[in-house]
Amino acid sequence: MNTKWFVIINPTSGNGAAKKKWIPIYNELKKQQFNFDFSFTEHKNHSFEILKKALKQGITKFICVGGDGTLHTIVNGILSLNPVNISEIKLGIIPIGTANDWVRTYNISKDYKKAIQTLKAEFTVKQDIGKLLIHENNTTIYFNNLAGIGFDGYVVNKVHHYKNLGFLAYLTGAIVSLTSYKKSTLKIIFNKIKIEEKTLMLLMGICKYSGGGMQLTKNINPTDGLFDISHINKISLITLLINIGGLFNGKITHHKLVKSYKTSKLKITVLDTQKTYIQADGELVGMGSFEAEILPKALHFIVAKS
Incomplete structure (x- = not known):
């Protein structure tokens, strides 16, 4: 060896x-x-x-x-x-x-x-990996932290302008972008649940943090074979500003505007012509409809012993 x-x-x-x-x-x-x-x-x-x-x-x-x-x-x-x-x-x-x-x-x-x-x-952890099949160009993308569609992807598309702000880049991008973002109508299917409505964003988390230390999904477990879903229909700039602390300590996930789910597979169809960005691990990976599934304990990562 x-x-x-x-x-x-x-x-x-x-x-x-x-x-x-x-x-x-x-x-x-x-x-x-x-x-x-x-x-x-x-x-x-x-x-x-x-x-x-x-x-x-x-x-x-x-x-x-x-x-x-x-x-x-x-x-x-x-x-x-x-x-x-x-x-x-x-x-x-x-x-x-x-x-x-x-x-x-x-x-x-x-x-x-x-x-x-x-x-x-x-010391290793055998962690779950997310797999996206993006319909637009028939590409497969893997992610090890968090992926999202909608406002999340829109912000990632903007964030490169604020890279010099370090971990505050995402938050700055979100505040600047919220008033200009136009929501897409999404059809979201998982666990025999069907949601069809204008959606601000949908997040699929594997690990705990994203966007420079924010905690936007709850009940995180990187080895349980399930995505932690946060579905946010709408949020105003005032609500976002009031809840900035909650973005970083995870309390935002308990807000009535945030719906949480667990699933190993989901299918997202964009029902209008809006540009709907998809991001994975903070990288812009495509636009439009996609399918996602989790690959349980797919890769060994070397981590600090807790």
Whole structure:
């Protein structure tokens, strides 16, 4: 069995912080006696090529140096390559990003030395992964944290303008966008339930945090084989501003405007011609109708021991 690690670095993560911090990270990995190869990603799908090559060499331990978007890309690379030894693959992260939402669920330190200690311990969680089939272009997208359609996707489309605000980027985008967003009529089918109405947004959560530390879905359990659904029909700017604290401590999910469900599969049909954006792990992945299903305990992630 190959004991070597492979480190994938996204040099643009954290507004270029990953590139600047690579030398001290490299030195710390050496100091903590990691045997590793590494590669910088040079374009959007480069990590797919890197993974393919590393998997052919029998490498099963991967480290992502980047943020939620980099981790999302690597997860998609692994799942789409569908390696025969997927149960042996372990994926860890040294978090350098804008939001760093996924790591919050597992208390992975943003201090790279502590994050490397976590990697060295190799304590893993076999986590659920979401799978989206987007009808518009017949693409399959995987996600490891949270996906959504409607206002959520609209905000992600806007957020790149506010990236320099770090974890407040999503909140700023949401406040700026709420008055200009036009709701789509969605048909949502799951668990023999059918909802057909104008919808602000629908979220499918696997892990606890999104949008820079917000808790927008409740009863989270990343290993129960179920999505945690939040369906929000409408919310006014005043209600949003009054409940800003609730967005971050999770109390918003108890608001009467938020309906919560659990399901392993759902189908969303957009019934009007509105541009209806879909986001997964904070990345814009498509528009329009889609189907979603959960892949129970699909991938081993290296996390901090709780």
